[in-house]
Amino acid sequence: MSGVKKPVERRLRGEAVPALDVARIRADFPILDQQVYGKPLVYLDNAATTQKPRAVIDAVTRYYEHDNSNVHRGVHALSQRATEEYEGVREKVRAFLNARSVRELVFVRGATEAINLVAATFGRMRVREGGEILLTEMEHHSNIVPWQLLAEQTGAVLKVVPITDSGELVMEEFERLLGPRTRLVAVAHLSNALGTINPVRRIIGLAHAQGVPVLLDGAQAAPHIRVDVQDLDCDFYAFSGHKLYGPTGIGVLYGKEKWLEDMPPYQGGGEMIRQVSFKRSTYSDIPAKFEAGTPNIAGAIGLGAAIDYVQAIGLDAIAAHEHSVLEYALAAAEEVPGMRVVGCARAKASILSFVLERIHPHDIGTILDRQGLAVRVGHHCAMPVMEHYCLPATARASFAVYNTREEVDVLMAGIRKVREVFGQ
Amino acid sequence: MNDLRDLYQEVIFDHNRNPRNCYCMKGANRTAEGFNPLCGDRLTLYLKVEDGKIAEASFQGSGCAISTASASLMTEALKGKSLEEAERLFQAFHGRITRDTGGAAPVDLGKLEVLSGVSEFPTRVKCATLAWHTLNAALEDKGEPVTSE
Incomplete structure (x- = not known):
């Protein structure tokens, strides 16, 4: 021992x-x-979702009791306050991930939506028939199925890096599978089923040496490992608020500005447009381009409180x-x-x-x-x-x-x- | 812990450790697959039906103690039953476990009563009923795997 x-x-x-x-x-x-069946609760299901500190619960309540309003579109005081709080969280996320700019941070429902967003926009822009997407055997279904859907639509092929019996990636296989047809590498930073921390720095280095962008699924890693997206140099990073002591239904996609600028919108609707006519619509700048519809404002504010809580510790x-x-x-x-x-x-x-x-x-x-x-x-x-x-x-x-x-x-x-x- | 004993009765452990009729049946004329992907429970049910009666019933698969014992006890109970009786037994068992008898008086399930404790554990109902849904599929001759999730 x-x-x-x-x-x-x-x-x-x-x-x-x-x-x-x-x-x-x-x-x-x-x-x-609390007690469950007369025994003190021992909550050990944190990889599924974490519990919420009072500060997060209070932030959500305070928002609904004092500031509830729609963002980005009102001239009145409440809308202004809600907008400031909502956009303030983007800055908190920027500091949390050490992104260059708040323009690189898109609010989404969670890591799953973040990956689907990349598959549906970046994927369709960059992946053609015969192109390859490189995944690993230890991925969560949410970092497999969006790529399968993309492969079905485009004729692309999924390549899978195997794992050893101890639960580590076989890096020789990664190097072998990474080739001229590889269009994207999508890897979990931390495996939810095994707890393996993947050598993402090495993965990114190898992929970038061949000009291949890398998406990291950070759903499990964000609450446990300090993430610096500039230092890692990943192209995309996805995480969920609810595994980071925040509310459900809110998450973040980080994407390098150059990619987000190039990518087509994900969903259409309010918020993501500049001008609409029946002939043609023009889109908002990033990140609003990817945030169609009224966002999860309370969720974002709760996430901000969760990030404050985690950063304080x-x-x-x-x-x-x-x-x-x-x-x-x-x-x-x-x-x-x-x-x-x-x-x-x-x-x-x-x-x-x-x-x-x-x-x-x-x-x-x-x-x-x-x-x-x-x-x-x-x-x-x-x-x-x-x-x-x-x-x-x-x-x-x-x-x-x-x-x-x-x-x-x-x-x-x-x-x-x-x-x-x-x-x- | 007492209610755990209601779920995990000795008979259930016995059937989990030594499942009855657990083999791949040659000459089965009705088979069906059951699969609960969330749990990973999986089984194949084999029936030999002769003159409208179940002459032989067996299963193979892997699952938790509840699903294995349920499949084992079910195959024992099915032997000699007519297809109509098997169908009625499915309804009665399902009603008891899900506490939804549709107003009908509860039927004595005989040896299968040991599984009635499952009704106190809603998350485990699907374990006890997988074999039975598979039976239903075999009786209806459905070609596709069934699930109780």
């Missing part, structure tokens, strides 16, 4: 990240203070804390008979996917649920990953800033209970 913990301690010392006051953080999340401190919880869980898992962790990449964050010998994940999920433990069971919208491991499903505990080692102890006791119920 100590052998597993040491690197974390070294890392903590090396980066001088202050320890988090987790008890205080937990007090910021009203939902955590600091992503490095959050990552270090979560890493120590994950390392503790990985070590504890080794002590549970019949428990096998799926996904043992060297670079890994926040996700503990596992199976138990002769016990189906759904049975695990139900028995843990009755002990107040919320975990996810199933294929995690990554069926190709399940296929790789010849598993129908896994159970997955995923950690966030408010989780503790004590909760890992409750999880492991819960898993032992599952085995006991099954007479093992």
